[in-house]
Amino acid sequence: MSAASAPLHLGTLQLTYQVLALLLTAFSVGGALLAKGRYGLWFWVGSFATLALFQISGAAVLPAWDKNAGYLIGHLGGMLSSLCVLLGIRAYLGLTLRWKQGLAFVLGAGAVCAALMAAGLSPRMSLALSLLVSAVLRWQAFTHLLAAFRRHGGTPMGFATAIILLSVVSHLVRTGALLSPLGAGYENGFQSNAFGMLGLIVVLVMHGFVILLLVTHALQREVLSLAEHDSLTGLLNRRGMDARFERLRRRAAMQGGQSMSLALIDVDHFKAVNDRLGHGAGDDVLKGLGALLDTLIRPTDLAVRLGGEEFVLLWNGIQPGVEGAMAEKIRQAVARHPFETREGPVAVTVSIGVTGMPAHDGDLESVLKRADRALYRAKQDGRDRVAVDPG
CATH class of the missing domain: 3.30.70.270 (Reverse transcriptase/Diguanylate cyclase domain)
Known part of the structure; x- marks a missing residue:
């Protein structure tokens, strides 16, 4: 289905996505400042900020300079956002960040994406690779959350774990669609496809829910800890x-x-x-x-x-x-x-x-x-x- 015949207006969806990413960035900055950087919130700020800045930058490059460069900027932003999601969850759980390995993985994938476009392949191949890399990063985040949920339980943690898994599945489904014979009809991938952009908006909203659920879980545990500990000595009561x-x-x-x-x-x-x-x-x-x-x-x-x-x-x-x-x-x-x-x-x-x-x-x-x-x-x-x- 072409963008012109799509029941959803592509331009409106792109603008909605960019505005939503900016709003979530602003809200998460406020939350990170109030929480004094706890819960790994600065990494969640990074996940929203990279999406907003790279998508807006890519959209500006598309008509003004180089169409493929605009696509590449957007694809790199998606991978960096997924890396920030992983780092945010690792920070929230108190795990070693290992950000250097993650950043090297993303930059290496970005170089491969650039090489694919330089070879004259369709931008959908670069998009498929970036979605696959994002799925791998999010899968790692999911395994960390699942292990924590099995140890501590809690409805907020369970929902957050499920949402991250849905995010992984969403990225894999898009990757499969782009690599299938029908993918050639996507007109250079989700950047110019209304339904693909709608999917990105859904994933972005899911990110916001994950933050809310994880912070809620952390606050519940802190309240429980206060109720179960002696205020004078810090020992159990x-x-x-x-x-x-x-x-x-x-x-x-x-x-x-x-x-x-x-x-x-x-x-x-x-x-x-x-x-x-x-x-x-x-x-x-x-x-x-x-x-x-x-x-x-x-x-x-x-x-x-x-x-x-x-x-x-x-x-x-x-x-x-x-x-x-x-x-x-x-x-x-x-x-x-x-x-x-x-x-x-x-x-x-x-x-x-x-x-x-x-x-x-x-x-x-x-x-x-x-x-x-x-x-x-x-x-x-x-x-x-x-x-x-x-x-």
């Missing part, structure tokens, strides 16, 4: 412990019934610290203790501020019977570590109640009660010591 305990228990059961152990820690005579130095200094002690405990556990373990001056350590997958020795190391580390406060260094001691926990024991409350009994015994015996409840 009781809610966060409950949620992670269930996951740890299931994982331990799947790994052959590995046991877990729990230590309930209480700062000795903490009220005296508050009374003598003030609550500000007491808070400094709690913050310092939380930071110290966080350095004394493995990545697979949990450190929790249960409330007040009480803390919990949850050890995952340790040999039964060694929890007492581990707790003793914690006690000694605290005793020889003065904590810096606004009133100067403050030394404190802790009493610790420890209990083991088989993997099939899913009742956290009963485990805490056993640890509390052991903690009470440690205090009765003079504090600054470890007591073990065999469970």
